[in-house]
Amino acid sequence: MEYINEININQAIIHILDSNGEDPILNEYSLELSEDIYTFLYKHLEKCFKDEELKYGKFNLERNIVKEVVQDYLNGVDNDLINLSKELARQLFIIMKANVNIPSGDLIIVSLTTDQGPMIGILKMDYVKNFTHEIQFIDQKIGIGIVPQSAGLPGSGQKIQKAAFIKPINEEDRYNLMILDKQKSSKEDEYGANYFINTFLGASIVTNERDMTRTFVKAAENWTRKNITEDAGKAEEIRTAIKAKLKEEDTINIDELSAEIFNEHPQIKEDFSSYIKQQGLNEEVAVDKTWVEKKMKRVRLNIDKRIDLYINEDTYHDSSKFEIQRNGDGTINLIVKNVINYIEK
Structure with a gap:
């Protein structure tokens, strides 16, 4: 764009x-x-x-x-x-x-x-409804009220x-x-x-590149949330693969991406591709690099609907500060490392 x-x-x-x-x-x-x-x-x-x-x-x-x-x-x-x-x-x-x-x-x-x-x-x-003060003189005294302005x-x-x-x-x-x-x-x-x-x-x-990129990212995330509900490791694998493609490629072929992620699961591969295309996208998605760079500056994670993490991109990929450990049973550990100082908000 x-x-x-x-x-x-x-x-x-x-x-x-x-x-x-x-x-x-x-x-x-x-x-x-x-x-x-x-x-x-x-x-x-x-x-x-x-x-x-x-x-x-x-x-x-x-x-x-x-x-x-x-x-x-x-x-x-x-x-x-x-x-x-x-x-x-x-x-x-x-x-x-x-x-x-x-x-x-x-x-x-x-x-x-x-x-x-x-x-x-x-x-x-x-027009938006605003309010302002109103000054009146009542019995030689000042009275101040608040009155709406409907044409602000x-x-x-x-x-x-x-x-x-x-x-x-x-x-x-x-x-x-x-x-x-x-x-x-x-x-x-x-x-x-x-x-x-x-x-x-x-x-x-x-339709422009930003619309396509944004629609693709939203569709992929919605599909992952709906279909990968009890395997945090697989969900992380999907998200990481998509982010890598967005950063590395100028265009993303939906079928090829799906084959890379779900190569051993033909039915899931087909379901993922079909869902993405149903959002109004063609097989080839042009990537808006400016939008991607802005979008990925910060990673926002909601963990088991109980914990929120906001991490900038550099820290997310810095193994000395943050690490994702796979437990082999579909669960993962998210580890914040080497903390020097923290505050409560």
Whole structure:
């Protein structure tokens, strides 16, 4: 996956999309990018680009307003970001008015320069309930209370649910936008749940290396937990083999890996391969090395549902600090060695 590591905000505009109103409240001016505002936007953008649910997308062939107006801007046909942002706000507001389950919020459109080229960012900032103090003068005395604010923006420490980052379209590219579209679990929101991708953006998700790698790791772990319940030694062998492949190989062949691990058990070999492929993976899994490196920095172990261990990768593989002993009966000993100091938390 192409990770965004450098972000520069050129211009930003905010609009109010309150579905209780008849029309959106459209801004005629860009935001003044003071240090506080720039930092606020930058932190949200950074969180979006680092979010593991950020996916690749590609615009569908059908005509779509978002695709057309953004490409006109990125290609220099129309350099007015305010007009572009107003058109995007109108389009999204129409969709919101047709579906009462879509929450009100503010829409922020940003022009970005990144290490992967220029982009237009679309951030839907759903309102969050905040509280503030209220000062009243009662009988010449000060009274201070707490009142709710129903139209607060998510703070820089909170995550945005829906965002998109659009780059110039090149038909040869695998993707032309990055999409963050988190869904609520409530059944009442199922109607129109994919409005952001399908209706507003007019795009389709394109599977990337991080998605494949993450799905593969999760599927392998779920299979191991379900099928290897009373043989900690075998479970450790499976996990170690998978970690080794992730670190050493650029692609993993599921059938070949299964044959290596379960070479003496044809039925288990077939069951493992089938289960992994049923999670939407092809036989060849492209490995995202950046994701793997981040994932393996720390090993988290839950032992017999009673003990939790958090060990960094170097210590886990350092036999002078940590050791796994096989007892020959399916059980193992996990030994923490040469302890100089410890604290309780």
